[in-house]
Amino acid sequence: MTEGLDADVPSAEATAAERDAVVARVREHAGRLAYELARLKGGDYGRRTFRVDGGEWTLKYEAGDVDFLRFEGRSGLDVYVVSSKADPDAGELATAMEHYDEFVAAFEAYVASLAGVLDGVPEEFPPVASTGEVAAERDRIVSRIEDAADRMAAELHRVEPTEYGTFAATVDGTRWELKREAASASYVRAGGEGGVYLVSQYAPPSPGDVREYAPGFRGFVEAFNADIAELSDSLDGVEL
Template sequence: MMESLDTDVADAESVGETRDEVVAGVRQHAGQMARELARIEGGDYGRKTFRVDGGEWTVKYEAGDLEFLRFEGRAGLDVYVVSTKQAPDFEPLSRALEHYDALVAAFNDYVAGLEGILDDAPDSFPAVASAAEVVAERDRIVDAFEDAADQMAAQLHRFESGDYGAWAVTVRGTRWELKREVDTASYVRVGGEDGVYLVSQYGAPSARDVREHAGGFRDFVRAFNDEVAELHDDLDAVTL
Protein backbone atom coordinates (compact mmCIF):
# COMPACT_ATOMS: atom_id res chain seq x y z
CA MET A 1 0.00 0.00 0.00
CA MET A 2 1.27 3.51 -0.89
CA GLU A 3 2.73 5.37 2.05
CA SER A 4 1.29 8.66 3.21
CA LEU A 5 1.67 11.64 0.84
CA ASP A 6 1.50 14.17 3.62
CA THR A 7 5.17 15.19 3.29
CA ASP A 8 5.44 18.74 1.90
CA VAL A 9 7.26 19.35 -1.38
CA ALA A 10 10.08 21.85 -1.04
CA ASP A 11 9.32 25.25 -2.59
CA ALA A 12 12.03 26.14 -5.14
CA GLU A 13 10.63 29.57 -5.85
CA SER A 14 12.97 31.41 -3.51
CA VAL A 15 15.99 29.56 -4.88
CA GLY A 16 14.97 30.42 -8.41
CA GLU A 17 14.48 34.06 -7.49
CA THR A 18 17.98 34.16 -6.00
CA ARG A 19 19.43 32.66 -9.18
CA ASP A 20 17.58 35.22 -11.30
CA GLU A 21 18.85 38.06 -9.13
CA VAL A 22 22.42 36.82 -9.49
CA VAL A 23 22.12 36.50 -13.26
CA ALA A 24 20.54 39.95 -13.51
CA GLY A 25 23.43 41.43 -11.56
CA VAL A 26 25.97 39.71 -13.81
CA ARG A 27 24.06 40.85 -16.90
CA GLN A 28 24.20 44.46 -15.74
CA HIS A 29 27.88 44.29 -14.79
CA ALA A 30 29.02 42.37 -17.89
CA GLY A 31 26.89 44.71 -19.98
CA GLN A 32 29.32 47.47 -19.04
CA MET A 33 32.14 45.38 -20.49
CA ALA A 34 30.08 44.79 -23.65
CA ARG A 35 29.53 48.52 -24.12
CA GLU A 36 33.20 49.28 -23.60
CA LEU A 37 34.17 46.57 -26.09
CA ALA A 38 31.81 48.05 -28.66
CA ARG A 39 33.48 51.44 -28.16
CA ILE A 40 36.99 49.98 -28.39
CA GLU A 41 36.32 47.80 -31.43
CA GLY A 42 34.46 50.57 -33.23
CA GLY A 43 31.36 48.58 -34.11
CA ASP A 44 28.02 47.51 -32.72
CA TYR A 45 28.53 43.78 -33.26
CA GLY A 46 31.30 41.49 -32.12
CA ARG A 47 32.73 39.18 -29.53
CA LYS A 48 35.92 38.78 -27.57
CA THR A 49 37.31 35.85 -25.62
CA PHE A 50 39.34 36.27 -22.42
CA ARG A 51 41.47 33.41 -21.14
CA VAL A 52 41.72 32.95 -17.38
CA ASP A 53 43.30 30.25 -15.25
CA GLY A 54 40.10 28.24 -15.07
CA GLY A 55 39.04 28.46 -18.71
CA GLU A 56 37.73 30.99 -21.22
CA TRP A 57 35.08 33.66 -21.03
CA THR A 58 33.41 34.92 -24.22
CA VAL A 59 31.62 38.26 -24.26
CA LYS A 60 29.35 38.74 -27.27
CA TYR A 61 27.61 42.03 -27.90
CA GLU A 62 25.03 43.16 -30.41
CA ALA A 63 24.01 46.75 -31.05
CA GLY A 64 26.24 47.69 -28.12
CA ASP A 65 24.36 45.49 -25.64
CA LEU A 66 25.42 42.21 -24.09
CA GLU A 67 24.04 39.30 -26.12
CA PHE A 68 25.62 36.50 -24.13
CA LEU A 69 28.31 35.74 -21.59
CA ARG A 70 29.71 32.21 -21.87
CA PHE A 71 32.21 30.34 -19.73
CA GLU A 72 34.05 27.27 -21.00
CA GLY A 73 36.00 25.72 -18.18
CA ARG A 74 37.84 22.55 -17.45
CA ALA A 75 36.22 19.16 -16.91
CA GLY A 76 33.60 19.86 -19.56
CA LEU A 77 32.03 22.90 -17.93
CA ASP A 78 30.29 24.97 -20.59
CA VAL A 79 27.61 27.40 -19.46
CA TYR A 80 25.91 30.52 -20.77
CA VAL A 81 25.87 32.62 -17.64
CA VAL A 82 23.88 35.26 -19.51
CA SER A 83 21.94 34.62 -22.68
CA THR A 84 18.77 35.56 -24.51
CA LYS A 85 17.37 32.08 -23.86
CA GLN A 86 16.86 30.18 -20.62
CA ALA A 87 18.61 30.83 -17.33
CA PRO A 88 21.60 28.58 -16.50
CA ASP A 89 21.40 25.62 -14.13
CA PHE A 90 22.41 26.33 -10.57
CA GLU A 91 25.52 24.15 -10.28
CA PRO A 92 27.22 25.23 -13.56
CA LEU A 93 26.36 28.85 -12.78
CA SER A 94 27.94 28.60 -9.36
CA ARG A 95 31.12 27.02 -10.76
CA ALA A 96 31.41 29.58 -13.53
CA LEU A 97 30.99 32.53 -11.18
CA GLU A 98 34.00 31.31 -9.22
CA HIS A 99 36.01 32.60 -12.19
CA TYR A 100 34.07 35.82 -12.84
CA ASP A 101 36.49 38.03 -10.95
CA ALA A 102 39.25 36.66 -13.16
CA LEU A 103 37.26 37.73 -16.21
CA VAL A 104 36.93 41.27 -14.88
CA ALA A 105 40.66 41.39 -14.14
CA ALA A 106 41.47 40.11 -17.66
CA PHE A 107 39.16 42.68 -19.20
CA ASN A 108 40.72 45.49 -17.19
CA ASP A 109 44.19 44.32 -18.22
CA TYR A 110 43.09 44.32 -21.86
CA VAL A 111 41.83 47.90 -21.62
CA ALA A 112 44.94 49.02 -19.72
CA GLY A 113 47.12 47.47 -22.42
CA LEU A 114 45.53 49.76 -24.99
CA GLU A 115 46.47 52.93 -23.19
CA GLY A 116 48.98 54.93 -25.15
CA ILE A 117 48.63 52.72 -28.23
CA LEU A 118 47.85 55.77 -30.37
CA ASP A 119 50.51 58.06 -28.91
CA ASP A 120 52.70 57.80 -32.02
CA ALA A 121 49.83 57.93 -34.52
CA PRO A 122 49.88 61.06 -36.70
CA ASP A 123 47.17 63.61 -36.06
CA SER A 124 47.80 65.81 -39.08
CA PHE A 125 47.65 64.77 -42.71
CA PRO A 126 48.52 66.19 -46.14
CA ALA A 127 45.95 68.32 -47.89
CA VAL A 128 43.65 66.30 -50.12
CA ALA A 129 43.91 67.21 -53.80
CA SER A 130 40.73 68.43 -55.45
CA ALA A 131 39.26 66.39 -58.30
CA ALA A 132 37.16 69.31 -59.51
CA GLU A 133 39.15 69.93 -62.70
CA VAL A 134 39.23 66.24 -63.58
CA VAL A 135 35.50 65.90 -62.99
CA ALA A 136 34.74 69.01 -65.03
CA GLU A 137 36.77 67.70 -67.97
CA ARG A 138 35.17 64.25 -67.60
CA ASP A 139 31.70 65.83 -67.65
CA ARG A 140 32.55 67.92 -70.70
CA ILE A 141 33.55 64.82 -72.67
CA VAL A 142 30.58 62.81 -71.40
CA ASP A 143 28.26 65.64 -72.48
CA ALA A 144 29.75 65.28 -75.96
CA PHE A 145 29.16 61.51 -75.79
CA GLU A 146 25.53 62.08 -74.84
CA ASP A 147 24.96 64.69 -77.54
CA ALA A 148 26.37 62.42 -80.24
CA ALA A 149 24.42 59.43 -78.92
CA ASP A 150 21.16 61.40 -78.95
CA GLN A 151 21.79 62.48 -82.53
CA MET A 152 22.42 58.85 -83.50
CA ALA A 153 19.24 57.78 -81.70
CA ALA A 154 17.25 60.45 -83.56
CA GLN A 155 18.57 59.22 -86.91
CA LEU A 156 17.80 55.61 -85.99
CA HIS A 157 14.27 56.62 -85.05
CA ARG A 158 13.86 58.24 -88.46
CA PHE A 159 14.74 55.22 -90.59
CA GLU A 160 13.77 52.35 -88.24
CA SER A 161 10.27 51.30 -87.29
CA GLY A 162 9.25 51.35 -83.65
CA ASP A 163 9.98 53.56 -80.69
CA TYR A 164 12.58 51.23 -79.18
CA GLY A 165 15.69 49.83 -80.77
CA ALA A 166 19.41 49.24 -80.61
CA TRP A 167 22.37 49.54 -82.93
CA ALA A 168 25.62 47.67 -82.44
CA VAL A 169 28.97 47.46 -84.18
CA THR A 170 32.41 46.04 -83.49
CA VAL A 171 35.10 48.70 -83.17
CA ARG A 172 38.74 47.78 -82.61
CA GLY A 173 37.65 44.25 -81.80
CA THR A 174 35.19 45.38 -79.13
CA ARG A 175 31.41 45.42 -79.28
CA TRP A 176 29.72 48.81 -78.98
CA GLU A 177 25.98 49.16 -78.57
CA LEU A 178 23.57 52.07 -78.52
CA LYS A 179 20.09 51.51 -77.16
CA ARG A 180 17.42 54.11 -77.75
CA GLU A 181 13.95 55.02 -76.61
CA VAL A 182 12.16 56.93 -79.37
CA ASP A 183 14.78 59.50 -80.46
CA THR A 184 16.88 59.61 -77.29
CA ALA A 185 19.79 57.37 -76.32
CA SER A 186 19.13 55.19 -73.27
CA TYR A 187 22.72 54.08 -73.11
CA VAL A 188 25.95 53.50 -74.99
CA ARG A 189 27.81 50.45 -73.75
CA VAL A 190 31.21 49.15 -74.75
CA GLY A 191 32.35 45.60 -74.05
CA GLY A 192 29.12 43.60 -73.96
CA GLU A 193 26.81 42.90 -71.03
CA ASP A 194 29.56 43.30 -68.45
CA GLY A 195 31.05 46.29 -70.19
CA VAL A 196 31.30 50.01 -69.46
CA TYR A 197 28.38 52.39 -69.87
CA LEU A 198 29.73 55.60 -71.40
CA VAL A 199 26.23 57.02 -71.69
CA SER A 200 23.68 56.02 -69.10
CA GLN A 201 20.64 57.24 -67.21
CA TYR A 202 22.25 56.20 -63.92
CA GLY A 203 25.39 58.29 -63.78
CA ALA A 204 28.59 59.23 -65.51
CA PRO A 205 31.44 56.78 -66.17
CA SER A 206 34.74 57.11 -64.36
CA ALA A 207 37.41 59.44 -65.67
CA ARG A 208 39.64 56.43 -66.37
CA ASP A 209 36.93 54.78 -68.49
CA VAL A 210 36.39 58.02 -70.40
CA ARG A 211 40.09 58.30 -71.14
CA GLU A 212 40.29 54.66 -72.24
CA HIS A 213 37.29 54.73 -74.57
CA ALA A 214 37.13 58.30 -75.91
CA GLY A 215 39.02 57.35 -79.06
CA GLY A 216 36.86 54.29 -79.54
CA PHE A 217 33.73 56.39 -79.19
CA ARG A 218 34.90 58.57 -82.06
CA ASP A 219 35.35 55.46 -84.22
CA PHE A 220 31.93 54.22 -83.05
CA VAL A 221 30.31 57.39 -84.41
CA ARG A 222 32.28 57.09 -87.64
CA ALA A 223 31.09 53.51 -88.08
CA PHE A 224 27.52 54.70 -87.62
CA ASN A 225 27.98 57.46 -90.20
CA ASP A 226 29.46 54.96 -92.65
CA GLU A 227 26.47 52.68 -92.25
CA VAL A 228 24.04 55.56 -92.75
CA ALA A 229 25.94 56.62 -95.89
CA GLU A 230 25.78 53.06 -97.25
CA LEU A 231 22.06 52.97 -96.57
CA HIS A 232 21.59 56.20 -98.53
CA ASP A 233 23.62 54.78 -101.42
CA ASP A 234 21.55 51.62 -101.43
CA LEU A 235 18.31 53.60 -101.49
CA ASP A 236 19.59 55.86 -104.25
CA ALA A 237 20.15 52.78 -106.40
CA VAL A 238 16.52 51.76 -106.10
CA THR A 239 14.40 52.69 -109.11
CA LEU A 240 10.63 52.52 -109.30
Protein backbone atom coordinates in the same frame (compact mmCIF):
# COMPACT_ATOMS: atom_id res chain seq x y z
CA MET B 1 4.51 0.92 -2.12
CA THR B 2 2.84 4.30 -2.63
CA GLU B 3 3.85 5.99 0.62
CA GLY B 4 6.34 8.21 -1.25
CA LEU B 5 3.55 9.58 -3.40
CA ASP B 6 2.02 11.18 -0.33
CA ALA B 7 5.19 13.11 0.56
CA ASP B 8 5.36 16.86 -0.09
CA VAL B 9 7.21 17.86 -3.27
CA PRO B 10 10.05 20.21 -2.35
CA SER B 11 9.74 23.65 -3.97
CA ALA B 12 12.56 25.04 -6.12
CA GLU B 13 10.97 28.48 -6.16
CA ALA B 14 13.38 30.08 -3.71
CA THR B 15 16.47 28.71 -5.48
CA ALA B 16 15.14 29.69 -8.91
CA ALA B 17 14.33 33.19 -7.66
CA GLU B 18 17.81 33.59 -6.24
CA ARG B 19 19.31 32.26 -9.50
CA ASP B 20 17.25 34.75 -11.51
CA ALA B 21 18.34 37.62 -9.27
CA VAL B 22 22.01 36.72 -9.74
CA VAL B 23 21.60 36.42 -13.51
CA ALA B 24 19.84 39.79 -13.64
CA ARG B 25 22.69 41.49 -11.77
CA VAL B 26 25.29 39.83 -14.00
CA ARG B 27 23.33 40.75 -17.13
CA GLU B 28 23.24 44.40 -16.07
CA HIS B 29 26.94 44.46 -15.20
CA ALA B 30 28.07 42.48 -18.25
CA GLY B 31 25.93 44.77 -20.38
CA ARG B 32 28.09 47.70 -19.30
CA LEU B 33 31.22 45.70 -20.11
CA ALA B 34 29.74 44.83 -23.53
CA TYR B 35 29.05 48.50 -24.21
CA GLU B 36 32.64 49.46 -23.41
CA LEU B 37 33.97 46.56 -25.49
CA ALA B 38 31.84 47.64 -28.44
CA ARG B 39 33.21 51.16 -28.13
CA LEU B 40 36.77 49.83 -28.23
CA LYS B 41 36.10 47.52 -31.18
CA GLY B 42 34.19 50.17 -33.11
CA GLY B 43 31.35 47.90 -34.19
CA ASP B 44 27.91 46.74 -33.14
CA TYR B 45 28.74 43.04 -33.17
CA GLY B 46 31.65 41.03 -31.83
CA ARG B 47 33.09 38.93 -29.04
CA ARG B 48 36.20 38.55 -26.94
CA THR B 49 37.50 35.74 -24.74
CA PHE B 50 39.26 36.48 -21.47
CA ARG B 51 41.47 33.78 -19.93
CA VAL B 52 41.52 33.51 -16.14
CA ASP B 53 43.02 31.01 -13.70
CA GLY B 54 39.82 29.00 -13.56
CA GLY B 55 39.09 28.88 -17.28
CA GLU B 56 37.80 31.23 -19.97
CA TRP B 57 35.04 33.82 -20.12
CA THR B 58 33.60 34.77 -23.52
CA LEU B 59 31.60 37.97 -23.83
CA LYS B 60 29.60 38.37 -27.02
CA TYR B 61 27.92 41.68 -27.72
CA GLU B 62 25.27 42.73 -30.18
CA ALA B 63 24.09 46.28 -30.86
CA GLY B 64 26.25 47.49 -27.98
CA ASP B 65 24.68 45.18 -25.39
CA VAL B 66 25.49 41.72 -24.04
CA ASP B 67 24.34 38.87 -26.25
CA PHE B 68 25.77 36.11 -24.08
CA LEU B 69 28.36 35.56 -21.36
CA ARG B 70 29.85 32.07 -21.28
CA PHE B 71 32.20 30.45 -18.78
CA GLU B 72 34.27 27.41 -19.73
CA GLY B 73 36.02 26.03 -16.68
CA ARG B 74 39.19 23.99 -16.64
CA SER B 75 37.26 21.17 -14.94
CA GLY B 76 34.99 20.81 -17.96
CA LEU B 77 32.21 23.13 -16.82
CA ASP B 78 30.54 24.94 -19.72
CA VAL B 79 27.75 27.32 -18.75
CA TYR B 80 26.06 30.32 -20.32
CA VAL B 81 25.75 32.66 -17.35
CA VAL B 82 23.84 35.14 -19.52
CA SER B 83 21.92 33.93 -22.54
CA SER B 84 18.78 34.79 -24.46
CA LYS B 85 17.92 31.08 -24.84
CA ALA B 86 17.92 29.48 -21.39
CA ASP B 87 18.67 30.19 -17.76
CA PRO B 88 21.75 28.48 -16.29
CA ASP B 89 21.67 25.65 -13.78
CA ALA B 90 21.90 27.12 -10.29
CA GLY B 91 24.84 24.93 -9.28
CA GLU B 92 26.79 25.64 -12.45
CA LEU B 93 26.04 29.34 -12.06
CA ALA B 94 27.41 29.28 -8.52
CA THR B 95 30.63 27.64 -9.71
CA ALA B 96 31.05 30.10 -12.55
CA MET B 97 30.46 33.09 -10.30
CA GLU B 98 33.44 32.01 -8.18
CA HIS B 99 35.54 33.20 -11.12
CA TYR B 100 33.57 36.31 -12.07
CA ASP B 101 35.88 38.72 -10.26
CA GLU B 102 38.77 37.25 -12.26
CA PHE B 103 36.83 37.99 -15.44
CA VAL B 104 36.27 41.61 -14.46
CA ALA B 105 39.95 41.98 -13.56
CA ALA B 106 40.95 40.50 -16.94
CA PHE B 107 38.63 42.94 -18.68
CA GLU B 108 40.13 45.88 -16.79
CA ALA B 109 43.65 44.69 -17.65
CA TYR B 110 42.70 44.50 -21.32
CA VAL B 111 41.37 48.05 -21.29
CA ALA B 112 44.44 49.28 -19.40
CA SER B 113 46.73 47.61 -21.96
CA LEU B 114 45.33 49.91 -24.63
CA ALA B 115 46.24 53.08 -22.80
CA GLY B 116 48.60 55.15 -24.92
CA VAL B 117 48.24 52.88 -27.93
CA LEU B 118 47.48 55.94 -30.07
CA ASP B 119 50.38 57.99 -28.77
CA GLY B 120 52.46 59.28 -31.64
CA VAL B 121 49.79 58.77 -34.25
CA PRO B 122 50.00 61.78 -36.59
CA GLU B 123 47.24 64.34 -36.29
CA GLU B 124 48.10 66.27 -39.43
CA PHE B 125 48.04 64.83 -42.93
CA PRO B 126 49.15 65.94 -46.40
CA PRO B 127 46.71 68.09 -48.36
CA VAL B 128 44.29 66.08 -50.49
CA ALA B 129 44.76 66.47 -54.22
CA SER B 130 41.74 67.77 -56.10
CA THR B 131 40.08 65.70 -58.82
CA GLY B 132 38.17 68.73 -60.09
CA GLU B 133 40.26 69.28 -63.21
CA VAL B 134 40.29 65.68 -64.39
CA ALA B 135 36.59 65.25 -63.56
CA ALA B 136 35.74 68.39 -65.53
CA GLU B 137 37.71 67.12 -68.53
CA ARG B 138 36.01 63.74 -68.25
CA ASP B 139 32.60 65.42 -68.15
CA ARG B 140 33.46 67.60 -71.16
CA ILE B 141 34.41 64.58 -73.28
CA VAL B 142 31.43 62.52 -72.13
CA SER B 143 29.10 65.44 -72.87
CA ARG B 144 30.34 65.53 -76.48
CA ILE B 145 29.87 61.77 -76.79
CA GLU B 146 26.37 62.08 -75.35
CA ASP B 147 25.48 64.90 -77.78
CA ALA B 148 26.60 62.77 -80.72
CA ALA B 149 24.73 59.75 -79.34
CA ASP B 150 21.54 61.79 -79.01
CA ARG B 151 21.86 62.89 -82.64
CA MET B 152 22.36 59.28 -83.70
CA ALA B 153 19.31 58.25 -81.67
CA ALA B 154 17.24 61.00 -83.30
CA GLU B 155 18.25 59.87 -86.77
CA LEU B 156 17.41 56.26 -85.92
CA HIS B 157 14.05 57.34 -84.59
CA ARG B 158 13.32 59.16 -87.84
CA VAL B 159 13.73 56.00 -89.92
CA GLU B 160 12.36 53.62 -87.30
CA PRO B 161 9.85 55.57 -85.16
CA THR B 162 9.52 53.01 -82.38
CA GLU B 163 9.74 53.69 -78.66
CA TYR B 164 12.95 51.71 -78.23
CA GLY B 165 15.77 50.69 -80.53
CA THR B 166 19.47 49.85 -80.76
CA PHE B 167 22.37 50.27 -83.12
CA ALA B 168 25.47 48.12 -82.76
CA ALA B 169 28.78 47.82 -84.59
CA THR B 170 32.19 46.25 -84.03
CA VAL B 171 35.09 48.68 -84.36
CA ASP B 172 38.66 47.37 -84.25
CA GLY B 173 37.50 44.27 -82.38
CA THR B 174 35.42 46.19 -79.82
CA ARG B 175 31.66 45.75 -79.73
CA TRP B 176 29.79 49.07 -79.46
CA GLU B 177 26.09 49.47 -78.79
CA LEU B 178 23.77 52.47 -78.64
CA LYS B 179 20.38 52.00 -77.06
CA ARG B 180 17.76 54.67 -77.49
CA GLU B 181 14.43 55.60 -76.00
CA ALA B 182 12.44 57.36 -78.69
CA ALA B 183 14.81 60.04 -80.08
CA SER B 184 17.26 60.15 -77.13
CA ALA B 185 20.24 57.96 -76.27
CA SER B 186 19.67 55.72 -73.25
CA TYR B 187 23.24 54.43 -73.17
CA VAL B 188 26.38 53.90 -75.20
CA ARG B 189 28.30 50.80 -74.19
CA ALA B 190 31.71 49.61 -75.36
CA GLY B 191 32.94 46.07 -74.89
CA GLY B 192 29.70 44.15 -75.22
CA GLU B 193 27.74 42.64 -72.34
CA GLY B 194 29.41 43.63 -69.09
CA GLY B 195 31.38 46.35 -70.86
CA VAL B 196 31.89 50.05 -70.10
CA TYR B 197 29.04 52.55 -70.31
CA LEU B 198 30.39 55.80 -71.77
CA VAL B 199 26.87 57.24 -71.71
CA SER B 200 24.49 56.14 -68.99
CA GLN B 201 21.48 57.35 -67.03
CA TYR B 202 23.15 56.33 -63.77
CA ALA B 203 26.78 57.38 -63.42
CA PRO B 204 29.60 58.75 -65.57
CA PRO B 205 32.49 56.47 -66.57
CA SER B 206 35.86 56.66 -64.87
CA PRO B 207 38.55 58.87 -66.43
CA GLY B 208 40.54 55.73 -67.19
CA ASP B 209 37.63 54.20 -69.11
CA VAL B 210 37.15 57.43 -71.04
CA ARG B 211 40.85 57.44 -71.93
CA GLU B 212 40.63 53.84 -73.17
CA TYR B 213 37.36 53.92 -75.11
CA ALA B 214 36.63 57.50 -76.17
CA PRO B 215 39.03 57.36 -79.16
CA GLY B 216 37.10 54.38 -80.50
CA PHE B 217 33.80 56.27 -80.43
CA ARG B 218 34.83 58.09 -83.60
CA GLY B 219 34.94 54.75 -85.41
CA PHE B 220 31.51 53.89 -84.01
CA VAL B 221 30.06 57.12 -85.42
CA GLU B 222 31.71 56.39 -88.77
CA ALA B 223 30.14 52.93 -88.76
CA PHE B 224 26.78 54.52 -88.04
CA ASN B 225 27.20 57.00 -90.90
CA ALA B 226 28.15 54.19 -93.25
CA ASP B 227 25.05 52.26 -92.20
CA ILE B 228 22.82 55.28 -92.83
CA ALA B 229 24.48 55.86 -96.23
CA GLU B 230 23.86 52.23 -97.16
CA LEU B 231 20.25 52.60 -96.14
CA SER B 232 19.96 55.71 -98.32
CA ASP B 233 21.60 53.93 -101.24
CA SER B 234 19.12 51.09 -100.95
CA LEU B 235 16.31 53.53 -101.79
CA ASP B 236 18.06 55.05 -104.81
CA GLY B 237 16.23 54.32 -108.04
CA VAL B 238 12.92 53.62 -106.36
CA GLU B 239 10.23 55.31 -108.42
CA LEU B 240 6.50 55.50 -107.93
